[in-house]
Amino acid sequence: MGKQANLYSFSGVDTLAPALRAYVISCQEAGLARHGVFKVGVSGGSLPKTLAQALLAPPSSDNNEADTVKWGKWEIFFADERAVPLDHQDSNYALLKAELLDKLPADAEKPAVHPIDIQYLDDTQELADQYEQTLVRSFASRDSVKLPIFDLLLLGCGPDGHTCSLFPGHELLRETSAWVAPIEDSPKPPPKRITLTLPVVNHSVRVAFVATGGGKKGIMKEIFEEGNGLPCALVNEGTGERCSWFVDNAAVEGVSYPRRPFSL
Numbered sequence: 086m087g088k089q090a091n092l093y094s095f096s097g098v099d100t101l102a103p104a105l106r107a108y109v110i111s112c113q114e115a116g117l118a119r120h121g122v123f124k125v126g127v128s129g130g131s132l133p134k135t136l137a138q139a140l141l142a143p144p145s146s147d148n149n150e151a152d153t154v155k156w157g158k159w160e161i162f163f164a165d166e167r168a169v170p171l172d173h174q175d176s177n178y179a180l181l182k183a184e185l186l187d188k189l190p191a192d193a194e195k196p197a198v199h200p201i202d203i204q205y206l207d208d209t210q211e212l213a214d215q216y217e218q219t220l221v222r223s224f225a226s227r228d229s230v231k232l233p234i235f236d237l238l239l240l241g242c243g244p245d246g247h248t249c250s251l252f253p254g255h256e257l258l259r260e261t262s263a264w265v266a267p268i269e270d271s272p273k274p275p276p277k278r279i280t281l282t283l284p285v286v287n288h289s290v291r292v293a294f295v296a297t298g299g300g301k302k303g304i305m306k307e308i309f310e311e312g313n314g315l316p317c318a319l320v321n322e323g324t325g326e327r328c329s330w331f332v333d334n335a336a337v338e339g340v341s342y343p344r345r346p347f348s349l
């Protein structure tokens with residue numbers, strides 16, 4: 086059996102955030118070495134806030150260069166997005182903007198951010214197809230690459246075990262050819278969304294989940310002990326040691342799965 090997902094558990098977000106920062110920066114450096122940019126996909130939920138806590142902290146003074154977020158080299162994509170205007174309260178773009186992008190220091194270089202094209206909001210298939218074209222333009226043509234390879238996907242885990250907008254038992258989990266797919270019956274509102282598909286998620290160089298709070302402990306037990314075909318478990322199985330979970334102790338209380346001390 087291949088190596089399994091890494092589970093890193095911390096006392097709380099304050100101790101999780103510096104480790105997440107170190108992890109993201111190591112993925113950034115690997116991306117820069119590979120192709121001169123850092124291609125990262127992010128989801129919504131609580132992730133942008135935790136990410137901001139991790140990445141907006143000043144670099145440690147003893148290792149300034151190695152601890153630097155090189156924003157100007159980042160290309161940010163959305164792992165999933167709701168079919169709403171970009172300033173809507175349900176928009177993952179709006180959330181990332183408010184939590185992170187608007188808080189970047191004025192003199193910092195800015196990342197290239199790829200939101201959905203709102204002219205297609207009324208047609209979620211077209212919205213997904215157009216977002217796929219955004220990926221095609223960034224990752225080279227679909228003809229030359231079977232699947233895009235993100236340097237890192239930063240994902241959340243829903244209380245039902247969903248990730249991105251891939252929900253338990255949904256037919257979208259069986260998608261094998263599209264890179265980006267529409268969903269019109271999301272059990273979590275709003276119903277109309279687009280999402281990266283499971284093959285794309287599993288093809289990423291690295292996947293990091295961030296899950297905190299005691300409300301997650303039931304689903305974490307199911308994901309790590311049984312799997313049950315839950316979307317998060319399918320990512321664990323598809324990515325193995327390329328997958329790392331950053332959680333707090335409350336989220337994994339009583340979960341039988343080996344924790345690792347965090348190291349790069």
Ligand SMILES: O=C(O)[C@H](O)[C@@H](O)[C@H](O)[C@H](O)COP(=O)(O)O
Pocket residue numbers: 128129130131132165166167177240241242243244247248249250273295
């Ligand atoms: O658009 C969405 O609904 C989010 O991208 C979703 O996939 C989120 O990441 C999880 O629901 C976890 O959310 P929390 O981090 O808030 O628990």
